[in-house]
Amino acid sequence: MAAGDRIWTNARLLTLAEGSPNLGLVDHGAIAVRDGRIVFAGPASDLPGEFSGVEATDCGGRLITPGLVDCHTHLVHAGDRAREFEMRLEGASYEEIARAGGGIVSSVTQLRAADEAELVRQTLPRLDALIAEGVTTVEVKSGYGLTIPDELKMLRAARQLSEERPVSVFTSYLGAHATPAEYKGRNADFLCDVVLPGLTQAHEQGLVDAVDGFCEGIAFSPDEIRQVFDLARSLGLPVKLHADQLSNLGGASLAADYGALSAEHLEYTDEDGAAAMAKAGTVAVILPGAFYFIRETKKPPIDLFRKHGVRMALATDNNPGTSPLTSLLLTMNMGATLFGMTVEECIAGVTREAARALGCQAETGTLEAGKWADLALWDVERPAELVYRMGFNPLHQRVWRGQPTS
Ligand code: DI6
Ligand code: FE
DSSP states (O other), rough: OOTOOEEEEEEEEEOOOOTTTTEEEEEEEEEEEEEEEEEEEOOOOOOOOOGGTTTTOOTTTTTTEOEEOOOOOOOOOOOOOHHHHHHHHHTTOOOHHHHTTHHHHHHHHHHHHHOHHHHHHHHHHHHHHHHHEEEEEEEEESSSSSSSSHHHHHHHHHHHHHHSSEEEEEEEEEEETTTOOOGGGGGHHHIIIIIIIHHHHHHHHTTTTTTEESSSSBBBBBHHHHHHHHHOOOOOOOOBEEESSSOOOOOHHHHHHHTOOOEEEEETTHHHHHHHHHHHHHHEEHHHHOOOOOTOOOOOHHHHHHHHOOOOOOOOBBBTTTTTOOHHHHHHHHHHHHHHHHHHHHHHHTTHHHHHHOOEEEEEEEOTTTTBEEEESSOOOOOOHHOSSSSOOOOOEETTTTTOOO
């Protein structure tokens, strides 16, 4: 027994350990923690004797899962696009909205006008909403600055979030998100002047954990994305890609070619793309919030992912334009209801597989010895309840790195 040791007893565990049936369910379970890391998670009868005198939290039979991981967000942004949403409800077209100053351009304008402290201030309520549902790790992208200083500002704000709240933050550089007005029709210049040198600078400043891009007709071509990924590779940074969201440009295969951690959205991915992802071990990050919000009708090919053994994660894609969603619980419900994902796929998708999509599966995402003690305790009897309810939050306690935070 050492100072700072903690145990949780009288719990039902979903360990999510790879290959265990029923999400690694342990009916009479206990977790022992030292220095913020899990030392033991399993049947209470096997709890190591050295923890016998340690003060225990009696979980009253509650369910413990790994802390949730939101592996795809644009959480740092300024302002909102509620007016645009209203205009769409009134029947306005995308062109009309763009002419009225809406669309992604409006988010870029608002972001550029906000300083770092203001960005953090505006982001914290969204982060708090995620945390309130048991999120212990969150990914945050840049991509609304689109100048080097503004992209760096976004990434610094993202890093600052982990100073403000007990949460692990992973940053993704998304300079190739959209072409700003001043570079309209000049993607090559934008890449050369902003995206590529911005990535080098952000990396030098320790602000980048992974590199992302938006491969789409309205954004960047596969060849343009390759330029970004080649630089990422030379800097030793992992990549991920917004791929095949609105059309199939072969984004899933492109991501797989670079051994990407993940490819995201994937509504238009075909069988070749799924097979390439399986071979590369690229995780499919499914984003039902954006599908729902833009009233997309083409569903991601979940059956093909299953057939080829592609791992699937689920994330909010929180962003002001296409997914103003701050609930991973609702995201799971949408994954099940809209796409037919199973309860097990949904729960693995916001824990173990989401961690894999961030490359942090050795640190979090399952209840296994050696990982951070990132836990969520739930007032539910069965795992399906986490997926089935809509707009109800059964979180009882959240633990980040061994410390209860609620
Ligand atoms: N895919 C999306 O759906 C969002 N970004 C992306 O890469 C849209 C972002 C926005 O409209 O603000
Ligand atoms: Fe996104």
